[in-house]
Each structure stands twice: as C-alpha cells, then as structure tokens.
Amino acid sequence: MGNGRQDTGKRQAHLVWDWNGTLLDDNVAVIEATNAAFAELGLEPITLERYRDLYCVPIPRFYQRLMGRLPTDAEWLVMDAAFHRQYWSRADSCGLTVGAAELLAARWAAGLSQSLLSMAPHEHLVPIVRRHGITEHFVRVDGRTGPSHGSKAEHMVRHLTALRTADPEISGDRIVVIGDAVDDAVAAAAVGAQAVLFTGGSHSRTSLAAAGVPVVDTLAEAVAVAEDLVA
Numbered sequence: 400m401g402n403g404r405q406d407t408g409k410r411q412a413h414l415v416w417d418w419n420g421t422l423l424d425d426n427v428a429v430i431e432a433t434n435a436a437f438a439e440l441g442l443e444p445i446t447l448e449r450y451r452d453l454y455c456v457p458i459p460r461f462y463q464r465l466m467g468r469l470p471t472d473a474e475w476l477v478m479d480a481a482f483h484r485q486y487w488s489r490a491d492s493c494g495l496t497v498g499a500a501e502l503l504a505a506r507w508a509a510g511l512s513q514s515l516l517s518m519a520p521h522e523h524l525v526p527i528v529r530r531h532g533i534t535e536h537f538v539r540v541d542g543r544t545g546p547s548h549g550s551k552a553e554h555m556v557r558h559l560t561a562l563r564t565a566d567p568e569i570s571g572d573r574i575v576v577i578g579d580a581v582d583d584a585v586a587a588a589a590v591g592a593q594a595v596l597f598t599g600g601s602h603s604r605t606s607l608a609a610a611g612v613p614v615v616d617t618l619a620e621a622v623a624v625a626e627d628l629v630a
Contacts, residue, residue, distance in 0.1 A: 411511055412629040413569050414622070415558065415592070416537075417578030418517035418524060420600025421618075422503075423531075425486075425493040429601065432486035436478040442466065451603040456582045458547065479547055487523055495531055496599060498618050506622070507536040512569065514539040516558045516576075516586075518551055538565065551582045552589035559590045575625035577618070584610040593628045595621045 416422055419429070426447060434444040445453075445465065453464045462478065463469045470478060506513055514537050517524050521542030528534050541558050543549065555576075562569045571591030576583050579600025587594035596607040596614045607614045613628075615621045 410573070410629055412575045412625050413562070413573050414506070414511075414513040414625055415555070415574055415576045415587075416503075416513060416515050417576070417580070417583050417600075418515060418519055418528070418542075420579035421577060421597055422496055422499045422515070422533075423490075423493055423527075424496045424599070425490060426600065428486055428489035428493050431489060432482050435485040436481035437465075439477055439481045440470075440474055448603075451601060452606065454580070454601045454606070456551070456580070483520075483547070490523070490527060491530070495533075496618055500531070500533060502618055502622055503533050503536040512538055512566070514541070514558065514562060516541050516551075516555060518543045518547070518549075518554065520544075520547075538562070551586040555586040555590050555592075559592075573629055575628055577621045577625060579607075581606065581610045584612045587612075593625075595624045595628070597621055 419425055430447045430450055433450060437444060442465070453461060455461050455464070458479070459469055459475055503513070515528065519542050521544050524542030525540060528540055534540060539558070539562060541554070541561070543554065559569070559571060559574070574587070574590065574592035576587035576592055576594040577597065578594065579597045580602050584594040584596060594610070594612045596602070596610060596612055597618060598604045598607060598614060598616050604614060613624045615624060
C-alpha cells in the first residue's frame with residue numbers, strides 16, 4: 400500500500416472510497432442477486448430503476464419498502480444468505496467503474512492519501528481488490544467483519560481510529576468519503592468528515608440529493624469536489 404503523503408504546504412483531502420457501486424461497477428450483479436434472493440421467498444423481481452429508488456440501509460428496511468412489512472428473522476436469514484451467495488458468484492465478472500483505476504493510480508503516484516472502506520465482507524473484499532491490481536493505492540483497506548445489517552457509521556469510526564494510529568495527521572475534517580449511497584454521507588458525518596455522492600451506483604440522484612451533500616455523475620468530478628471541500 401502507498402504511503403499516502405505529499406508535503407506541499409496545501410491542505411490535502413484524505414479520500415475514503417466506498418467499493419460496491421462506487422469503485423466497482425457491480426449494478427448488474429447486485430440486481431441479479433437481489434432478484435435471486437427475492438425468488439427464494441416467492442417475491443416478484445424488481446428493475447434496477449426501482450431498486451435505486453427504494454434502496455436504503457439497514458437492508459431489512461429496504462425489504463420492508465418492497466414487501467410492505469419487515470421480513471421475519473427467518474426470512475431475513477434466507478434472503479441475506481441467498482443474496483450473498485448469488486452476488487459473490489457474479490462479483491468476479493464485474494469491472495471497475497470507468498476512470499477509477501486511473502484516478503487511484505494518479506493520486507497514489509502524487510503521494511495523496513486514500514483508503515477503502517466497504518460493508519462487503521473483509522474476507523471477500525481484500526482478494527477482489529487485489530485482483531483488480533489497486534491494493535497498493537490505499538493506505539488501508541477495510542471490509543465488514545460483523546453482521547451484514549451493521550452500521551457503516553460504526554465501521555467508519557473504527558476505520559478512522561486505525562488510520563490515525565498510522566498517521567495522527569489524518570483527522571475527520573480532512574476526510575472526504577466518496578460513495579454511492581446516503582449511508583456513506585451518514586458515516587462521514589459520524590466522524591466529522593464530508594462526503595461526495597456518486598450517481599452511478601445503488602441510489603437514484605433524487606435519493607442522494609436528500610443527503611444534503613454534493614452529488615456528482617463521475618468519479619473524476621467526485622475527486623475534484625472532494626479536494627475543494629477541504630482546501
């Protein structure tokens with residue numbers, strides 16, 4: 400992993416990247432896995448557009464929007480297991496979002512710090528990031544180690560603690576989270592950070608706008624806005 404340090408005298412952002420739907424272009428895999436999970440309970444399939452309009456976390460609340468009620472504990476276990484089984488059978492066929500590899504490499508080469516924080520299981524995240532050849536571009540890569548319905552905000556607090564252990568100069572007000580979900584903005588706020596949300600992933604632009612943070616259509620624009628936020 401890169402050392403993520405550039406001494407220019409200018410205040411630089413530390414970017415915390417989201418993975419699914421942000422750096423990884425996995426919308427097709429997500430909707431196919433979601434519909435496979437629904438099928439196990441006899442639910443009708445949904446379109447990507449409907450998914451993006453209704454998606455929220457925690458995931459049981461998303462299922463509530465679709466079903467008209469919260470899933471039972473038994474239903475949740477079936478759907479969650481089915482989704483992950485179906486998703487990870489497809490994930491290796493997903494590519495990075497357009498421009499992602501180049502942006503990450505350019506920031507790393509310039510000595511600018513960035514890390515990766517995902518709610519994907521850590522044991523799955525690390526190998527897939529490595530296969531895409533981008534691990535060295537991050538000072539830290541953290542996937543989820545707890546239950547799948549956990550809070551990304553709590554995950555972000557642990558991530559920042561680990562980052563500051565390695566580099567005490569990384570503080571919340573230097574961090575900008577780049578993600579594709581309202582939950583990314585909530586997680587950023589939990590550590591006093593800012594967020595930029597990308598329209599290419601799990602949420603519609605209308606849903607993202609409700610978070611009250613900048614919303615962009617490309618990752619290059621996300622990086623430019625992030626730098627401006629902390630300059």
